[in-house]
Amino acid sequence: MDRRRRGFTLIELMVSSAVTFVTVLAVSAAFLGYTQSFYTQAGIRGGQASLRQTHLMVVRNLRMAGYGMEPPLAFDFPAGWGRDGTNSVNRSNQLSFRMRNPAFNAFASNVGSTAITLAEPLTEGLRKGQVIQVVCTGAVGWTYAQLSEDAPKGSAALPLEVADPDGKFPRMNKFTPVCFNSAGGSAKTAIFKIDVFHYSVRLVDDDGDATTPGRPYLFRRHGLGEKNPLEDNYGEPVAEDIEAMRVSFLREDGSSFIPDPTQPAPDYGTALDDPLRKNNSPANIRAVVIGLVARSSTRDSGASKDRMNDIPAFGRKLVLSGKDLIELPEEALTTDPVTNKPIAYGFRRVVSEMTVQVRNMRSSELPLPVYSLNAGTPDECKGKLPTDNFNCAGG
Template structure:
């Protein structure tokens, strides 16, 4: 008797197929969910890494700020700086510029005029826009009011003993993080009529300007990518001009940079937090941040800036509580880093939430984004608005102490000739 051969019925096939589809669908959904979670975590790790990289880089420069540089030239902050236009505009990130003396470079000066320095040994390289500090070795004539001068190199040079200086009038020098050094570094007129500069020493001053700018990405016509940029005030591309094209990127995805000053206080008073958007904006913007203590007269004609003479604990000197660069205790930096791409499944993190009872735009000790306000901003500012648009974001804040800012006097370098 032939055995019967029974197969699957149509109903069994349909049931088996349905069960298999459900299993495959579950596996697929699990895979998709895990992949999305992986991408989310990867994006958050990346933005945290970018923020830490940017903060670490800025911190190294800020901590060294003030070494061998007058306090009023140590830190210059710019509120709401639109890098594309070079102007202040609501909703844009802040910018900050710090200066410090180069530890390894010095030359002896054999001749000095307002347009040229001659030194005792060839200099391998100097870029146009390099800041130099010329230091007298003696007190000079009795009528001299200052015995050191900050000047700017006006021409690229290699293996030369002659340094051509930029002769721009200080009043016409730019006040911008993306331009050449400004009026505080155009004191070339002091070199004329004072023979002490003919036997002086010249050292370099390093400039680091940090700001945020957005750039178009290939294949993405709708969203630009923001970068933290650094500008040294030098004509790096040697095109004859010093501008935004001479900047270099530091970190990708840095959407916001906010700056605040934490000032010295007297006695047991709490340190004050001073936003760079205070009402007297003309006195707090960039190189105008100079509500300095009036200089002290020494004799009938000579002056010494009082930041050299006032002790920090002198309770009889109210100038120690003024809004002055010499009173900066810390520089508080706040960075916002965002993901490189938008997640269509994510609304986007919102970092513009105000504290209870505080309006956005106030500068208070606990407000995470300092004085940033997006009220009334133009559409272009959306590149820097830390709200929505499908981006993951992280905020990082650090209060950095520039310990060298309390300079008591200028000094001649003791290192051997070099650089």
């Protein structure tokens, strides 16, 4: 029986090849699109995660600002802190504040203008530049000083920086009250640690290419062990891709103002309706508005240089015009004002603002309880006292 071999014609092969090619092309395009979308969304999620982390960290620390301190000393305003300052990268404010560390206390046996001798050795080390609060028994007097050298764990001496000629914080060293001279007797002089939190946005050249914009990081400084010039001491990076930070301060009535440390500050005896409680002194800060811009951790590969190439505006800003404080609209940034380099393009950006109540600034008296010692028990305070003497004389 004659059987003929059957096969595909050339046209059939060409048609099948074309169909296969189109199918593979469609699947590849879909896969590439999915991959690009995946990485884009992953970058956006990275920026959002960094934003949440930053807000939680800054807000948690900021809520403690001014704890155990006089309100005029709670916030610091270093050179260029404002959004229009020459050192403000991406028009970013610096945020600097202080608080007493509630987990540290010590007692002094001798207080001097250049050194303090402790009653017991340190249970943890203190670094050069650490600000300390020295409080007399019963908080009848207190002052501040700054360590001139590291004080390692186990040390019983705290070397101090020379007092500032004008008695400025933190090198006040005002140990003139009689109460400090009785440190070696039955009364005790308490030593507390003042923590400093200084946040700022800095650009880091992580790709080694000086012609491209650096990657933005949020840095935190504590003012410890720093070298000169201070501008080179960025501190530690605590969050990546935080591209801008805006800080605004509010009074008791909710009005915005630019704090001026040179203005007279109200004290604990100032009446609540006194004009001093309504001026621009930092002591009148009652809330802080923190605005952040976070960018995606990866660039959108489909974006051109003329897309997504600016830092969005926050809305409005306060500007001092003569003697008047006026509001002007913010402007989106396309060029970094310090480096004059264009803003990195192709990044998705998220803007967020949060208002933080600074409750320690509302105190009408210093949170250092005045107490007296029981005559029969020299080391016992009248009233409820922790059995380990923790924070006695000022907690």
